[in-house]
Amino acid sequence: MNKYVERLYNGLIKENPTLVLMLGMCPTLAVSTRAFNGIGMGLSTTAVLILSNLVISLLRKAIPDEVRLPAYIVIVASLVTVTELLIEAYLPSVYEALGIYIPLIVVNCIILGRAEAFANKNKPLLSVMDGIGMGLGFTVALTLAGLVREVLGNGTAFGLRVLPKSVEPMGIFVQPPGAFLVIALFIIIMNAIGIKTRQKNLVDGCDGCCAKCMSSCQKALPVQEKKAEEVTE
Amino acid sequence: MKSLILIIISGALINNVVLNQFLGICSFLGVSKQMKASASLGGAVIFVITIASAVASLLYDYVLKPFGLDFMKTIVFILVIAALVQIVEMFLKKTSPGIYKALGIFLPLITTNCAVLGVALTNVQNGYNFIESVLSGFGTAVGFTIAIVLLASIRVRIREEDLPAPLRGAPIVMISAALMSIAFMGFGGLSF
Numbered sequence: 001m002n003k004y005v006e007r008l009y010n011g012l013i014k015e016n017p018t019l020v021l022m023l024g025m026c027p028t029l030a031v032s033t034r035a036f037n038g039i040g041m042g043l044s045t046t047a048v049l050i051l052s053n054l055v056i057s058l059l060r061k062a063i064p065d066e067v068r069l070p071a072y073i074v075i076v077a078s079l080v081t082v083t084e085l086l087i088e089a090y091l092p093s094v095y096e097a098l099g100i101y102i103p104l105i106v107v108n109c110i111i112l113g114r115a116e117a118f119a120n121k122n123k124p125l126l127s128v129m130d131g132i133g134m135g136l137g138f139t140v141a142l143t144l145a146g147l148v149r150e151v152l153g154n155g156t157a158f159g160l161r162v163l164p165k166s167v168e169p170m171g172i173f174v175q176p177p178g179a180f181l182v183i184a185l186f187i188i189i190m191n192a193i194g195i196k197t198r199q200k201n202l203v204d205g206c207d208g209c210c211a212k213c214m215s216s217c218q219k220a221l222p223v224q225e226k227k228a229e230e231v232t233e
Numbered sequence: 234m235k236s237l238i239l240i241i242i243s244g245a246l247i248n249n250v251v252l253n254q255f256l257g258i259c260s261f262l263g264v265s266k267q268m269k270a271s272a273s274l275g276g277a278v279i280f281v282i283t284i285a286s287a288v289a290s291l292l293y294d295y296v297l298k299p300f301g302l303d304f305m306k307t308i309v310f311i312l313v314i315a316a317l318v319q320i321v322e323m324f325l326k327k328t329s330p331g332i333y334k335a336l337g338i339f340l341p342l343i344t345t346n347c348a349v350l351g352v353a354l355t356n357v358q359n360g361y362n363f364i365e366s367v368l369s370g371f372g373t374a375v376g377f378t379i380a381i382v383l384l385a386s387i388r389v390r391i392r393e394e395d396l397p398a399p400l401r402g403a404p405i406v407m408i409s410a411a412l413m414s415i416a417f418m419g420f421g422g423l424s425f
Contacts, residue, residue: 022403025255025258025259025262026255026256026257026258026259026347027255029255029258030254030255030256070312070315073311073312073315074308074312077307077308077311077312078308080307081304081305081307081308084307085304100351100354100355100358103306103307103350103354104256104347104350104351104354106307106311106350107311107346107347107350108347109259172415175418176252176253176255176414176418177411177412177414177415177418178411179255179411180407180408180410180411180414181407181408181411183407184403184404184405184407184408184411185404187402187403187404187407188399188400188404189399191398191399191400191401191402191404192399197403199402199403
């Protein structure tokens with residue numbers, strides 16, 4: 001397989017950032033109340049991810065290793081601000097629906113994770129393809145979660161009624177608890193049919209350092225756990 | 234006075250930061266394995282969010298707004314928070330080694346916790362003044378601590394249970410979180 005096409009396959013299926021790598025849980029849980037919101041959030045994140053991968057890949061030889069994380073954060077924050085202003089100007093309804101979660105794309109683990117794990121080691125074009133793949137994988141997962149919640153909780157799909165009027169929608173699914181339930185359901189299904197996910201990352205791996213999840217955190221983890229034990233004793 | 238108390242209660246219980254707004258999910262699910270660790274993280278979060286919302290509020294009111302730079306708030310806040318955590322860490326190390334020992338290892342991890350940036354941005358969006366921002370930050374962080382300590386105590390109990398294989402690990406933790414979230418929805422009925 002062509003290595004560029006391979007990046008798309010990798011992002012969409014093999015290493016799907018939400019369903020397999022379990023990254024970016026905050027926006028996944030928060031904005032998946034409607035399928036359209038999922039698409040809006042997914043595509044905004046994709047845009048930021050493609051551009052940040054491109055810029056970081058172009059600058060990979062210029063940024064000194066010691067200050068790379070602050071440098072990445074500045075790059076990502078600038079791109080997010082630009083995206084936010086564009087959405088506010090041209091898609092006011094999306095801006096209303098997503099609200100504070102648009103500026104919070106800055107702290108989405110997927111973006112800094114890909115910068116660390118891929119863009120700072122690879123050529124620009126390949127990094128862009130990786131951004132497209134990962135972004136679309138995130139979009140698909142968000143839309144899927146949004147679709148399930150919208151059908152169960154509101155009886156509609158993409159705003160169109162799918163359940164007959166006689167079926168009472170279960171409102172809890174569009175409320176906050178529904179987000180946890182639907183994502184738990186996805187993981188249960190993947191576990192049951194034997195798809196390996198990195199859920200250990202979620203519940204006992206990554207200890208709060210969202211953005212560094214992917215690489216640095218995993219290396220540092222044994223040391224930190226040791227320190228944590230010392231402290232708790 | 235009444236509105237100030239309301240801000241704290243609303244931040245801590247009604248709009249609970251993890252169970253209602255889904256900010257800081259990574260650390261909520263990741264550090265809730267043991268009671269002690271989650272309580273220390275909660276302490277560190279209270280400390281950092283309160284200071285961060287104070288600094289962010291001052292910066293916004295006296296630097297960003299007068300110069301018409303409020304579109305820069307995301308960039309400025311994330312950098313200020315990252316720098317602030319470093320400074321707080323160094324300061325604590327020098328002045329109070331006791332607190333540093335209890336909270337120290339969690340401080341650097343909080344930099345990228347989306348709850349910190351989320352609170353700073355929400356305060357600006359709601360047009361809170363300095364005192365309101367500090368109280369809202371404090372309330373939110375207390376809400377985070379309540380939620381993570383409760384989840385940790387539930388997880389200690391379900392660890393030994395004989396669960397169906399597909400439910401083990403993340404799913405059961407998420408289902409527990411969903412039930413907690415349903416319970417916290419009850420606070421939405423509070424009226425003053």
